Amino acid sequence: MTFRTRFAPSPTGPLHLGHAYSAFLAHDMAQAAGGVFLLRIDDLDRSRSRPEWEEQIYDDLHWLGLTWPTPVLRQSERLPRYREALEILWDQGLLYPCACSRADIRAAASAPQEGAPLHGPDGVVYPGTCRPATPPTGPMPDKPLRLDMARALARLNGPVAFTETGSGPDGETGQITPQDMGATVGDVALARPGMGASYHLSVVLDDADQQVSHVIRGQDLFSATQIHVVLQRLLGLPTPIYHHHRLIRDDTGKRLAKRDDARAIATYRAEGRSPQDIRDMVDL
Numbered sequence: 001m002t003f004r005t006r007f008a009p010s011p012t013g014p015l016h017l018g019h020a021y022s023a024f025l026a027h028d029m030a031q032a033a034g035g036v037f038l039l040r041i042d043d044l045d046r047s048r049s050r051p052e053w054e055e056q057i058y059d060d061l062h063w064l065g066l067t068w069p070t071p072v073l074r075q076s077e078r079l080p081r082y083r084e085a086l087e088i089l090w091d092q093g094l095l096y097p098c099a100c101s102r103a104d105i106r107a108a109a110s111a112p113q114e115g116a117p118l119h120g121p122d123g124v125v126y127p128g129t130c131r132p133a134t135p136p137t138g139p140m141p142d143k144p145l146r147l148d149m150a151r152a153l154a155r156l157n158g159p160v161a162f163t164e165t166g167s168g169p170d171g172e173t174g175q176i177t178p179q180d181m182g183a184t185v186g187d188v189a190l191a192r193p194g195m196g197a198s199y200h201l202s203v204v205l206d207d208a209d210q211q212v213s214h215v216i217r218g219q220d221l222f223s224a225t226q227i228h229v230v231l232q233r234l235l236g237l238p239t240p241i242y243h244h245h246r247l248i249r250d251d252t253g254k255r256l257a258k259r260d261d262a263r264a265i266a267t268y269r270a271e272g273r274s275p276q277d278i279r280d281m282v283d284l
């Protein structure tokens with residue numbers, strides 16, 4: 001198997017030290033394995049993605065000394081592919097339309113009879129307000145759609161499992177049992193308003209279509225991986241090997257965010273630091 005991995009930033013702000021660590025690690029692991037490092041632009045969120053941030057991603061990564069094959073895959077160009085997969089899931093009776101806003105979901109999940117709202121990999125666990133008793137029929141509507149997780153899990157035979165060569169935030173390795181995913185993860189959104197597809201659906205299709213063998217990414221995405229495995233199984237796609245890595249934190253222990261300009265790669269460049277300085281800062 002050829003080792004193929006990818007770095008998939010969203011062009012919604014400057015890359016910071018955490019991105020540099022993730023990109024270096026994926027690039028180094030690919031190089032050590034004689035494999036391929038791909039860059040992918042996760043620009044599905046059209047309201048937040050900007051061409052100037054995309055340009056800066058290319059600039060910063062080149063400056064760090066990384067190389068990748070071109071042309072790069074941009075998610076915004078793949079909406080027909082995402083739609084095709086949604087149609088497959090719709091035809092299997094696994095999706096339903098849901099127009100609830102985040103505020104609606106928070107309110108419904110906080111209703112007194114519900115107890116404390118449960119948080120999952122996708123924020124507050126959707127309380128199932130729009131879930132129909134029987135799968136909807138007819139053509140797929142052009143509306144936000146959710147996956148009926150309980151129905152989806154019933155379709156899978158065998159546990160939801162993946163190989164982890166790094167670890168989750170609490171030292172977890174890859175085995176997960178599906179029984180409680182209906183409750184702890186819930187009916188995740190797969191088609192979002194204005195975005196065509198959600199991150200969960202697009203990442204699974206992109207990794208499969210790019211023949212990614214190893215997904216190397218931050219531990220913040222560890223809990224989302226079970227969703228990705230469910231989707232891979234439903235769509236008949238291979239499950240890559242996952243390597244979730246530690247997160248780079250600021251001096252107070254907080255995870256770096258896009259708005260944390262002080263730790264932006266561009267800021268370090270402007271200050272005259274070198275790519276080796278950046279490697280030293282992230283202990284690589």
Ligand code: GLU
Nearest residue numbers: 008009010042203217221
């Ligand atoms: N675009 C995602 C992010 O910036 C990365 C997704 C992934 O690596 O699966 O967090």
